[in-house]
Amino acid sequence: MEDRKISKAVITRLPRYFRYLSDLNDKGIEKISSKQLSILMNATASQIRQDLNTFGDFGLQGYGYNVRYLKNEIAKVMGIDEINNMVLVGAGNLGQALLRYSGFNKKQFIFNAIFDAVPTTIKLPMNYKEGTQKFEVQPIDELNMYLETHDIDIIVLTVPKVAAQEIVNKITKKGIGIWNFASTDLEVNKGVVVENVHLSESLMRLSYNLKKGRN
Amino acid sequence: MEDRKISKAVITRLPRYFRYLSDLNDKGIEKISSKQLSILMNATASQIRQDLNTFGDFGLQGYGYNVRYLKNEIAKVMGIDEINNMVLVGAGNLGQALLRYSGFNKKQFIFNAIFDAVPTTIKLPMNYKEGTQKFEVQPIDELNMYLETHDIDIIVLTVPKVAAQEIVNKITKKGIGIWNFASTDLEVNKGVVVENVHLSESLMRLSYNLKKGRN
Numbered sequence: 001m002e003d004r005k006i007s008k009a010v011i012t013r014l015p016r017y018f019r020y021l022s023d024l025n026d027k028g029i030e031k032i033s034s035k036q037l038s039i040l041m042n043a044t045a046s047q048i049r050q051d052l053n054t055f056g057d058f059g060l061q062g063y064g065y066n067v068r069y070l071k072n073e074i075a076k077v078m079g080i081d082e083i084n085n086m087v088l089v090g091a092g093n094l095g096q097a098l099l100r101y102s103g104f105n106k107k108q109f110i111f112n113a114i115f116d117a118v119p120t121t122i123k124l125p126m127n128y129k130e131g132t133q134k135f136e137v138q139p140i141d142e143l144n145m146y147l148e149t150h151d152i153d154i155i156v157l158t159v160p161k162v163a164a165q166e167i168v169n170k171i172t173k174k175g176i177g178i179w180n181f182a183s184t185d186l187e188v189n190k191g192v193v194v195e196n197v198h199l200s201e202s203l204m205r206l207s208y209n210l211k212k213g214r215n
Numbered sequence: 216m217e218d219r220k221i222s223k224a225v226i227t228r229l230p231r232y233f234r235y236l237s238d239l240n241d242k243g244i245e246k247i248s249s250k251q252l253s254i255l256m257n258a259t260a261s262q263i264r265q266d267l268n269t270f271g272d273f274g275l276q277g278y279g280y281n282v283r284y285l286k287n288e289i290a291k292v293m294g295i296d297e298i299n300n301m302v303l304v305g306a307g308n309l310g311q312a313l314l315r316y317s318g319f320n321k322k323q324f325i326f327n328a329i330f331d332a333v334p335t336t337i338k339l340p341m342n343y344k345e346g347t348q349k350f351e352v353q354p355i356d357e358l359n360m361y362l363e364t365h366d367i368d369i370i371v372l373t374v375p376k377v378a379a380q381e382i383v384n385k386i387t388k389k390g391i392g393i394w395n396f397a398s399t400d401l402e403v404n405k406g407v408v409v410e411n412v413h414l415s416e417s418l419m420r421l422s423y424n425l426k427k428g429r430n
Contacts, residue, residue: 015416
């Protein structure tokens with residue numbers, strides 16, 4: 001897989017393939033044709049064949065795709081076959097919701113520590129991995145040292161937008177990802193990757209498309 | 216504004232313009248040149264001029280843009296100058312976090328009611344609009360009747376993916392938007408607009424981009 005080039009457009013669609021294939025796999029379905037997958041995913045069969053050919057020729061005519069194999073290959077490409085160690089920065093409502101969120105695989109995406117500007121006032125009973133755990137929220141001033149001394153892949157950033165950039169400025173670690181929920185565009189050092197979830201922009205798009213449809 | 220055509224690409228960028236202009240307006244800044252805005256937004260000045268020309272010729276050479284006026288025009292186009300009445304469907308962690316979320320304008324996007332499969336067990340003290348309010352969570356079976364008898368624009372859907380489609384199937388109201396946080400692609404009737412926030416796909420994209428950057 002390593003030296004195969006995958007286009008950016010395919011990459012954008014991979015998480016959706018992964019989601020559908022995971023659902024099929026959970027239902028015990030072992031194989032699926034590009035036709036069936038295209039109906040399910042509301043795409044054309046040729047688009048699906050073209051996208052999935054990136055992963056080799058195992059989607060054979062008359063056989064279809066091996067669901068589990070394809071899911072696992074996509075997981076490898078996406079880097080989610082490995083553990084992603086995360087820290088939460090910002091233990092407000094949204095941060096706490098993400099700690100308890102069951103929509104992503106808790107065995108692959110693991111919260112290791114929580115940081116907040118007001119560490120002493122918050123303790124979180126969390127239901128994650130196996131069983132419920134209590135986490136002590138650590139002072140945000142200790143974040144950078146923690147990152148330098150622990151094997152962390154992803155910072156989940158759920159602080160107010162006014163605080164976000166200052167926190168990011170202090171991070172010296174390279175090769176880290178920021179899942180940014182703060183409603184601001186972050187400036188980051190080389191080697192830091194940002195994925196934005198701009199909720200208010202999403203809500204505005206919905207508002208626009210709704211009103212446009214009404215006119 | 217009504218009869219001016221705005222390209223889909225521009226629409227996609229509008230929320231970001233709105234965010235920057237709102238920040239500038241909050242800081243008391245009255246005008247800004249396309250050059251300054253381009254530096255701030257990390258875009259080219261010509262892109263910005265081209266996008267904002269959609270809103271008329273008030274970005275005059277040597278004057279720049281009137282921040283408040285432009286912000287308000289974009290708000291009109293996006294439909295966020297009017298009130299958007301919302302209901303929350305799914306009062307779990309994520310739903311409750313969105314109720315309390317301060318990232319979008321609480322005067323424009325107002326929660327009117329909350330529905331959940333287990334209505335009796337949850338009461339929410341909410342800090343929204345002016346002051347704290349308690350909301351009684353209503354049984355989900357009453358959602359459709361509520362929608363038919365109230366002036367609701369947006370359903371914020373934060374239920375597990377297995378429950379999402381069934382809830383949507385029961386909705387008979389037209390001209391409504393669904394802000395979908397359930398990790399599934401919804402099939403909806405005509406006149407229903409969906410905006411997805413697929414958190415797990417976003418996290419997978421981050422994982423991929425991070426690992427790609429490391430190799």
